[in-house]
Amino acid sequence: MTDTKSQILGFVRDRYPQAEITESQDIFALGFVNSLFAMELVMFVEKTFGVTIPNEELRIDNFRTANSMSELVSRLLAEPAVA
Amino acid sequence: MTLIGVIGAGVMGVGVAQNLAQTGHDVVLVDKDERILADALATIARNTRMSRLMGGPALDPDEVLARISTAVGAAGAAKADLVIENVTENWDVKREVYETLDRECGPDTVFVVNTSAIPITKVGAVTKRPDKVIGVHFMNPVPAKPAVELIPGFHTSPETVQRTRDLLTAMGKKAVDVKDSCGFISNRVLMLTVNEAAYLVHEGVADAESVDEVFRSCFGHPMGPLETADLIGVDTILYSVEVLYEHYADSKYRPCPLLKQMTDAGLHGRKSGRGFYTYAQ
Numbered sequence: 157m158t159d160t161k162s163q164i165l166g167f168v169r170d171r172y173p174q175a176e177i178t179e180s181q182d183i184f185a186l187g188f189v190n191s192l193f194a195m196e197l198v199m200f201v202e203k204t205f206g207v208t209i210p211n212e213e214l215r216i217d218n219f220r221t222a223n224s225m226s227e228l229v230s231r232l233l234a235e236p237a238v239a
Numbered sequence: 240m241t242l243i244g245v246i247g248a249g250v251m252g253v254g255v256a257q258n259l260a261q262t263g264h265d266v267v268l269v270d271k272d273e274r275i276l277a278d279a280l281a282t283i284a285r286n287t288r289m290s291r292l293m294g295g296p297a298l299d300p301d302e303v304l305a306r307i308s309t310a311v312g313a314a315g316a317a318k319a320d321l322v323i324e325n326v327t328e329n330w331d332v333k334r335e336v337y338e339t340l341d342r343e344c345g346p347d348t349v350f351v352v353n354t355s356a357i358p359i360t361k362v363g364a365v366t367k368r369p370d371k372v373i374g375v376h377f378m379n380p381v382p383a384k385p386a387v388e389l390i391p392g393f394h395t396s397p398e399t400v401q402r403t404r405d406l407l408t409a410m411g412k413k414a415v416d417v418k419d420s421c422g423f424i425s426n427r428v429l430m431l432t433v434n435e436a437a438y439l440v441h442e443g444v445a446d447a448e449s450v451d452e453v454f455r456s457c458f459g460h461p462m463g464p465l466e467t468a469d470l471i472g473v474d475t476i477l478y479s480v481e482v483l484y485e486h487y488a489d490s491k492y493r494p495c496p497l498l499k500q501m502t503d504a505g506l507h508g509r510k511s512g513r514g515f516y517t518y519a520q
Contacts, residue, residue, distance in 0.1 A: 167519070174448070190461060191293045192470070192509075196519045198289060214292045 160205065161226040167200050168222065179222040194219050201225060207232040242267060243406075244316030244344075246336060247325035248279035248309075250472060250510060251353055254381025255323050257283045260306040261290075261298055261382065262410050267308050269315040276309040283307065286382070295383060313339040321406060323351040323375070328478040333357060334365050341366040349399050351375050355426045355475075356482040359392035359419045369394035373403050375414075376423055379471055388423045389414035421486040422479075429467070430479050434495050436464040440515070441497035447515040465515040469508035473501045473515075 157165075161179055168177055171193070175186055183189050197219050202208060207229060209218075218228045241264065245256045248270040256268045256279070270276050287300040309315075313336050316322050322340060326332050333352075340350060352362045352374045363369030374390030387407060391400050407414050417423045422430065436450045451463020468476050477498040484492035501507075501514065508514030 171519075194292050195285075195289050198292065200519050211288060211297075214289060216292055216294075219292070 158226060160229050161222050163204060164201070164225045164229075165222040167197075167204075171196075177222075181222075182220045184216065184220055191216075197225065201229060205229045205233070241265065241320045242318055244269060244319030244322035244348075245325065246270075246313055246316060246322060246340070247327070248275050249325065249327070250379060250475075251377060251381065252323075252325035253279050253282050253286075254379060255325060255353065255377055256307055257286055257303065258382040258410050259323075260303045261287065261296075263306070264409070265306050265308075267310055267316055267319060269310045269313060271311065273311060276311070280304060280307065280309070286380075290382070293380075293383060314343040316340065317343040317345075319344065319348060321349045321351065321402065323353055325353045325377075328354060328356060328475060328482055330357065330361075330482075333362065337362060337365045341368065347371070349373065349402055351403060353377050356422045356430070356479045356486075358421050358486070359390050360394070363392045363394055370396040371399050373399050374419065374423075375403065375407065376417075376425060377412075378425075385411070386413040386415055388417045388425060390417050390419050390423060392419050422483050426479055426483070429464075430476065430483060431492065433464045433468045433476050434480050434492070434498070437468070437495040437497050440465070441495055469514035469516055469518075472508050472510055473498060474507045477502045 157179065165177065165179055168183060172189065177183060194216060198209060198214065209232065213228060218224055243259050243264050243266050245252050245266055245268045248268055252268065256266050259266045268276065268279060284300045284304060287298040287303045291297040322344065324336060326336050337350065350366065350372045352359055352372065353376065354374060355376055359372060359374035363372035366372055369392060372392055373395045374392065376388035376390065378384035378387065389403065404414055439445050439450050440447055447465040451466050454460040454463035477494055480492055480494040480498065484494060505511055506513050509518050512518050
């Protein structure tokens with residue numbers, strides 16, 4: 157597992173220790189994660205990986221799983237910043 | 240051009256200002272110091288950016304912020320056609336704000352009291368325009384909630400009710416009519432539920448997770464009462480329970496000591512990073 161992915165998974169697992177969350181699991185489908193947590197995820201990802209997620213990427217699909225979040229981070233780190 | 244004054248840049252005022260601005264209204268957002276206002280604008284920028292992620296419309300933060308100006312002190316709303324007041328649920332604080340607004344605003348300005356518990360008729364009596372004072376209980380987070388409680392006071396005129404209804408419609412809100420009574424529908428029931436849930440934790444009967452789990456998994460509520468308390472603000476919950484207790488002089492509203500201790504300790508919920516749960520800042 158990549159470092160990015162394990163950090164993201166660690167953050168989610170810390171918050172919801174009662175669920176055994178895997179990297180491909182849709183956390184919003186678990187039933188007890190509400191959309192406010194999506195906002196915390198955005199803040200965590202931006203702060204931890206030093207990226208700014210562009211508005212068009214702020215879609216729930218990018219935050220459903222640790223896999224999709226780490227793909228988003230890789231994509232953002234690979235691309236040159238656009239003004 | 241209509242200008243809406245929003246008094247108080249806390250959790251509710253920020254939500255009301257954002258909701259107004261994103262539905263095309265010009266807003267002057269008022270609080271007692273510059274730092275609170277700067278934080279409020281930053282919060283609105285962040286929340287509008289996150290709007291689509293939270294299930295709302297896609298919004299341009301620059302466009303929303305361009306409709307919001309700020310001012311220090313209630314007199315900053317002097318030019319507003321309608322004022323929505325969202326200061327803390329503390330009678331002395333509210334009374335002072337209404338005395339200032341009544342002095343500074345034009346005679347036709349409508350005052351909307353955004354309260355979860357304080358009687359509207361009592362607020363109207365502080366002003367020389369009780370016919371233009373009306374209650375609207377907005378729910379949190381304001382831009383995401385489809386309905387409000389609409390509460391005319393004893394002297395509120397039909398014109399004031401209509402002006403307020405029109406604004407609510409323009410904000411995308413459905414108004415549920417309620418007569419003026421402390422706590423209205425929502426808080427007579429919700430505050431007692433939260434207070435009793437806090438007693439369960441206080442007495443060690445169950446932890447916060449278990450209390451909320453029963454509400455989510457057994458009753459199908461999207462959130463349990465203690466998560467809701469963290470969202471509203473534990474300090475605000477305490478104030479609301481105290482207002483009910485004082486108003487009805489009924490011991491069934493006695494506030495749980497745990498709510499008092501958490502409020503004193505700064506465990507105010509999401510907005511302070513910790514309440515019944517801990518949040519990433």
